[in-house]
Amino acid sequence: MNAVLDKPPALLEYLRGAKHRKLRLLASFALGMVLTVLLAVLLPSKYRSSGTILIEQQEMPQDFVRSSVSSYADQRVQVISKRVMTTETLLNIVRRYDLYPKLRANATREAVIKQMTKDIALKMISADVIDPRSGHPTSATIAFEVSYISSSPDLAAKVANELTTLYLNENLNNRAQTARDASQFLQQEGDRLNQHIGELEAQLARFKDKHAQQLPELTQLNMQMMDHTEQDLRTQEARKSSLEQQRVFLEAQLAMLKPNSTVFSDTGERIVSSADRLKMARSQLDSARAKYGVDHPDVIRLQREVTGLEREVANADKAGRGESGATTPDVNDLQRQLQSAQASLADAQGRYGPEHPDRVRLQRMVDTLQQELSDAQRTGASAEASSGRHLKPTDADNPAYVQIQAQLSSTINDLAATEEQLNKLSARVSDYQRNLSLGPQVEQQYRELMRDYDNTRLKYAEIRSKQTEAKASQDLEADRKGERFTLIDPPLPPEEPISPNRPLILVLGLFFSLGLAAGTLWLLERMDNSVRGRFDLLALTGVPPLALVPLIATEGDRRIERRRMRLAFGSAFASVCIAVVLLHLFYMPLDVLWYTLARRVGL
Amino acid sequence: MERIQRALDLAKGQQPDLGKVPQRPLHNPPADDARSERNTLYREFGVAPVEFRERLPLDWSELRERRLISPDDTDPAGYAYRMLRTQLLQRARTHGLGTIGVVSAVNGEGKTLTAINLALSLAAEPNQTVMLIDLDLRRPAIAGALGLNAPHGLEAWFHGDDPTKNACYALEGVERLYVLPTLSPVNRSSEVLAGLGTRRLLNELKGRDSGRLLIVDLPPVLLSDDALMVAPLLDAVVLVVHERRTKRDDVVRVIELLGNTRIAGTVLNCSSESEKRAY
Numbered sequence: 001m002n003a004v005l006d007k008p009p010a011l012l013e014y015l016r017g018a019k020h021r022k023l024r025l026l027a028s029f030a031l032g033m034v035l036t037v038l039l040a041v042l043l044p045s046k047y048r049s050s051g052t053i054l055i056e057q058q059e060m061p062q063d064f065v066r067s068s069v070s071s072y073a074d075q076r077v078q079v080i081s082k083r084v085m086t087t088e089t090l091l092n093i094v095r096r097y098d099l100y101p102k103l104r105a106n107a108t109r110e111a112v113i114k115q116m117t118k119d120i121a122l123k124m125i126s127a128d129v130i131d132p133r134s135g136h137p138t139s140a141t142i143a144f145e146v147s148y149i150s151s152s153p154d155l156a157a158k159v160a161n162e163l164t165t166l167y168l169n170e171n172l173n174n175r176a177q178t179a180r181d182a183s184q185f186l187q188q189e190g191d192r193l194n195q196h197i198g199e200l201e202a203q204l205a206r207f208k209d210k211h212a213q214q215l216p217e218l219t220q221l222n223m224q225m226m227d228h229t230e231q232d233l234r235t236q237e238a239r240k241s242s243l244e245q246q247r248v249f250l251e252a253q254l255a256m257l258k259p260n261s262t263v264f265s266d267t268g269e270r271i272v273s274s275a276d277r278l279k280m281a282r283s284q285l286d287s288a289r290a291k292y293g294v295d296h297p298d299v300i301r302l303q304r305e306v307t308g309l310e311r312e313v314a315n316a317d318k319a320g321r322g323e324s325g326a327t328t329p330d331v332n333d334l335q336r337q338l339q340s341a342q343a344s345l346a347d348a349q350g351r352y353g354p355e356h357p358d359r360v361r362l363q364r365m366v367d368t369l370q371q372e373l374s375d376a377q378r379t380g381a382s383a384e385a386s387s388g389r390h391l392k393p394t395d396a397d398n399p400a401y402v403q404i405q406a407q408l409s410s411t412i413n414d415l416a417a418t419e420e421q422l423n424k425l426s427a428r429v430s431d432y433q434r435n436l437s438l439g440p441q442v443e444q445q446y447r448e449l450m451r452d453y454d455n456t457r458l459k460y461a462e463i464r465s466k467q468t469e470a471k472a473s474q475d476l477e478a479d480r481k482g483e484r485f486t487l488i489d490p491p492l493p494p495e496e497p498i499s500p501n502r503p504l505i506l507v508l509g510l511f512f513s514l515g516l517a518a519g520t521l522w523l524l525e526r527m528d529n530s531v532r533g534r535f536d537l538l539a540l541t542g543v544p545p546l547a548l549v550p551l552i553a554t555e556g557d558r559r560i561e562r563r564r565m566r567l568a569f570g571s572a573f574a575s576v577c578i579a580v581v582l583l584h585l586f587y588m589p590l591d592v593l594w595y596t597l598a599r600r601v602g603l
Numbered sequence: 604m605e606r607i608q609r610a611l612d613l614a615k616g617q618q619p620d621l622g623k624v625p626q627r628p629l630h631n632p633p634a635d636d637a638r639s640e641r642n643t644l645y646r647e648f649g650v651a652p653v654e655f656r657e658r659l660p661l662d663w664s665e666l667r668e669r670r671l672i673s674p675d676d677t678d679p680a681g682y683a684y685r686m687l688r689t690q691l692l693q694r695a696r697t698h699g700l701g702t703i704g705v706v707s708a709v710n711g712e713g714k715t716l717t718a719i720n721l722a723l724s725l726a727a728e729p730n731q732t733v734m735l736i737d738l739d740l741r742r743p744a745i746a747g748a749l750g751l752n753a754p755h756g757l758e759a760w761f762h763g764d765d766p767t768k769n770a771c772y773a774l775e776g777v778e779r780l781y782v783l784p785t786l787s788p789v790n791r792s793s794e795v796l797a798g799l800g801t802r803r804l805l806n807e808l809k810g811r812d813s814g815r816l817l818i819v820d821l822p823p824v825l826l827s828d829d830a831l832m833v834a835p836l837l838d839a840v841v842l843v844v845h846e847r848r849t850k851r852d853d854v855v856r857v858i859e860l861l862g863n864t865r866i867a868g869t870v871l872n873c874s875s876e877s878e879k880r881a882y
Contacts, residue, residue: 016875020847530847531854533876537844537869540854546841546868547687548876549717552670552680 013532017525024524029517036509037579041586043505045497049156050147051164052125052489073483074124074141077167080174081122084166090116093162097155119149120163143488153493160491171485179470179477186467193460200453207449213435216443226432233425236418243415250408257401274316278309279333286337286372290365331376338369502587658773659751659782669748672720674727680720687870688724691841692731694867695816700838701809702817703867704738706830708853709823712845713872715744718820721841725816726780732815734771734808736783738801738833739822740792743785749774756786760804761795783808792822796832805836824857831860839867846873 018025055073090113094100103112125143130136146163150156208215213222272280285302292299345362352359531537538544584590663673672681694700705721707714715737722735737745737757746753755770772782789795808817819837822829834840840861844854858866 017847019875528847529850529852531844531849531851531871532847534871534874536851537854537871540851541842541858541866541869543866543868545844545871546690547683548871548874549683549687549713549720550679550875551873552672552678554668554670556668 014521014525016532017528018521021521021524025517025521028520029513032513032516033509036506036513037582039509040500040502040505041582043500043502044151046149046151046499047153047156047494047496048121048147048149048498049153049160049491049494050121050123050145050489051160051487051491052143052145053164053167054143054486054488055141056484056486072141074126074144076171076174077122077124077141077144080167080170083170083174084163085117085120087113089166093159096162097159099150099155099159121145121147121149123147147491149498153495157491157493164487164491168485168487175483176474176477179474183467183470183474186463186470190460190463190467193456193463197453197456197460200449200456204449204453207446211438211442211446213431214438214442216439216446219436219439222432222435222439226429226436229425229428229432233422233429236422236425240415240418240422243411243418247408247411247415250404250411254401254404254408257398257404259398259401274309274312278306278313281305281309283333283337286365286368289368290361331373334369334373334376338366338373341365341369658775659749659753660775661777662750663776665750666748669750670716670720671748672723674724681724684720684724687721687841687868688728691721691867692725692728692816694839698839698865700865700867701815702805702819702837702839704819704821704830704834704837704840705843706821706824706834706840706857706861707843707845708825708849708857710742710826712823712843712849714823714843715739715748715820717841717843717870717872718818719745719748722780722782722818723777725818726777730814732779732781734781734783734815734817736805736808736817736819737785738796738819738829740785740789740795740829741822741827742788745782745820746784746786749782749784751782751784753784753786756784757804758785758787758789761800762789792829793827793832796829801833802836824860825853834861834864837864839865841867842869844869844871846871846875848873 055077087109091109094104094112094116100112100115103115123145124141125145126139127142128137129140131138131140146160146167148156148160148163150159212218281302285299285306288296288298288302341362345359345366348356348359348362531540534545534548580590583593587593588596666673667676670680672678672684674681674685691703695703705714705718718735722733725731725733735745737743740758740761743756743758745751746756751772753770753772757770760770770783772784774780774782795801805817805819809815819833821833821840824830842854842857
């Protein structure tokens with residue numbers, strides 16, 4: 001025995017094993033087949049009813065009215081599906097048609113809903129199209145199928161009908177709702193923008209009001225105006241200086257004229273006015289005081305004269321315009337007197353000793369004059385300031401004087417007016433300058449405001465136009481002229497079950513049974529530790545067997561074999577008969593089957 | 604009948620010693636104890652009950668139903684047994700084997716069947732005397748298989764009240780084959796087989812003719828120690844293995860248990876890969 005022959009091929013071994021255990025293998029095969037047939041016969045039939053819903057495109061051309069419902073059809077179908085397949089809806093259907101009575105009795109509501117969801121199927125039907133916008137081939141959903149599986153064909157059709165109705169209604173509601181929502185949103189948005197525009201306008205008005213002179217559009221005008229004003233200013237200045245000159249000239253002229261024309265008496269003597277007499281009396285009084293003591297009759301007389309004259313002058317003044325300047329000795333006169341007195345005194349001091357009467361007298365005179373001057377200065381300062389120096393005495397009767405005085409007065413008036421004008425003009429110039437310097441800053445703010453305003457207005461216009469479109473779309477949906485679902489294939493009670501696929505189960509069962517038998521054989525062979533064949537024996541004992549005695553067949557064996565064969569044939573025949581009966585009862589009546597087969601084979 | 608007669612004559616001529624075994628005188632049956640002791644002594648020292656007394660008839664059609672193969676059967680099994688016979692004879696002659704046991708691991712593996720068929724096949728060989736001895740004392744089966752209607756069996760030798768009773772039979776239509784059946788189970792078979800009687804029986808049966816072959820049907824090796832008791836007394840054993848029934852472990856165990864006993868070979872019974880058909 002060489003090593004090659006040590007072991008027979010395993011397959012042969014298995015075949016021998018199969019032959020040895022054919023009964024058991026047959027039994028396992030039969031068990032498999034019986035289970036299969038039972039499964040095929042006893043599995044409840046399931047019927048599916050389905051309705052096809054066509055997704056129709058919008059009737060109006062998109063160029064005319066664009067629908068605001070712009071999602072893809074299949075996406076929308078899914079959304080609608082989620083809305084339809086709510087627990088509430090499904091439970092309603094379950095209750096109405098009394099679905100899953102057993103499950104409802106035994107299991108939770110969730111389990112019922114889960115089963116229901118499993119039995120409902122949604123299938124998209126797509127077509128390959130070329131997208132008119134992009135030109136790329138794509139697949140578009142043109143329809144979808146809603147189906148329901150039930151053990152009763154009628155129930156399947158009813159529930160499928162219910163479901164398709166739900167889908168159709170939900171789509172209408174959904175689209176209308178979407179269009180309405182869009183329109184409403186745009187309306188709100190438009191209103192909001194409108195309000196915003198109002199606010200911006202108010203803001204702008206306030207801004208303009210506040211910066212009326214500094215607005216950028218006025219810059220040019222402001223500059224021109226400033227130029228003009230500056231020119232005016234210069235003109236006014238020139239005029240002012242000329243007026244000044246004129247005034248100075250007039251004053252000089254006036255100074256040279258006496259207000260009163262010289263009046264001569266019949267005697268040719270010049271009549272001195274009270275004021276002049278008062279002056280003279282005063283100077284006499286002063287010199288008398290210097291010469292004599294206070295109680296000197298000259299002094300007293302002069303004093304009386306002065307007092308009388310003063311009263312007279314005062315009366316005259318009172319009668320005129322309340323002028324007080326004349327009542328007090330003229331300061332200039334006093335100074336002049338004082339200067340001459342001081343000069344005399346200085347002369348006397350050089351010439352005489354201190355107790356010289358002249359010197360004493362001069363000294364006294366200077367003191368008095370100083371006293372008077374200071375008095376006059378003190379009392380006259382205010383009166384002088386208010387009255388001015390150039391006021392004509394009311395009693396001025398010198399025509400030249402009066403004329404010059406009138407000229408002077410009008411010049412002074414002009415000068416004041418010019419002054420006033422100048423002030424005004426320079427204020428205006430400075431105003432213009434301020435406006436111009438503020439200009440850029442204001443401009444920036446103004447631009448910002450304007451930009452905001454313009455943007456908002458643009459947006460508003462846009463929103464309004466969109467709103468119009470949305471309104472049209474809403475009308476479109478309301479009139480059901482937009483994209484819509486049409487039931488083209490309503491669910492009908494199916495005539496044939498979709499499952500179980502009994503022939504398939506039988507075929508699979510056949511294979512399963514064969515596999516079962518093979519598995520049984522394999523298992524038995526693996527578990528069996530008995531001697532098999534001479535090679536086994538050779539391996540075990542080290543020597544080949546002396547003889548291989550086959551099974552000695554006896555007449556009894558043959559008889560048994562024959563009986564077994566008869567039994568096998570008999571049972572096979574019986575099985576075929578049963579199978580035919582089952583076929584007739586559960587699958588298809590035999591006559592129908594016969595015609596079907598005949599048609600299939602070839603008419 | 605002529606043929607039978609001729610065969611009988613031939614057998615007588617060939618086996619003079621068998622015929623010449625003197626018939627022992629029958630003593631009166633003594634008291635129980637004494638008789639038992641005498642029987643033991645007889646078994647140990649006396650001659651075996653091997654005197655050929657009578658020829659028993661065989662019903663071949665019935666034997667065929669029990670799967671016994673006559674030497675001229677055309678059944679493939681006959682061919683297999685002839686192959687077995689030839690190989691065994693060659694071995695026996697080469698190694699001087701006189702007693703060959705037939706063993707198996709457990710019962711029901713075709714041990715007795717093999718023994719009988721082998722004996723029948725061997726006896727068909729010219730010049731070969733074969734003695735078939737049933738030492739399966741627990742379940743003796745040879746007599747039943749051959750349908751022998753024998754008056755005594757080996758149980759009488761081992762246990763019976765009279766060990767001198769003859770238990771050796773020839774068969775009708777089969778020359779050179781003598782059968783020593785056991786008719787009923789023997790109690791305490793193990794001890795019985797361990798006794799000297801067994802050795803003496805075998806020695807006696809072998810006789811002086813070295814050409815004679817003893818085929819001994821033994822009990823299953825693994826079910827009792829009987830076979831192990833007898834095996835050392837035999838020259839060799841043939842192990843019968845039933846295909847798809849004998850466990851591999853059992854075969855190994857049997858070989859281990861048999862130890863020093865020569866295993867002349869194995870026979871694969873009920874083999875699915877039979878020998879080539881005879882032509």
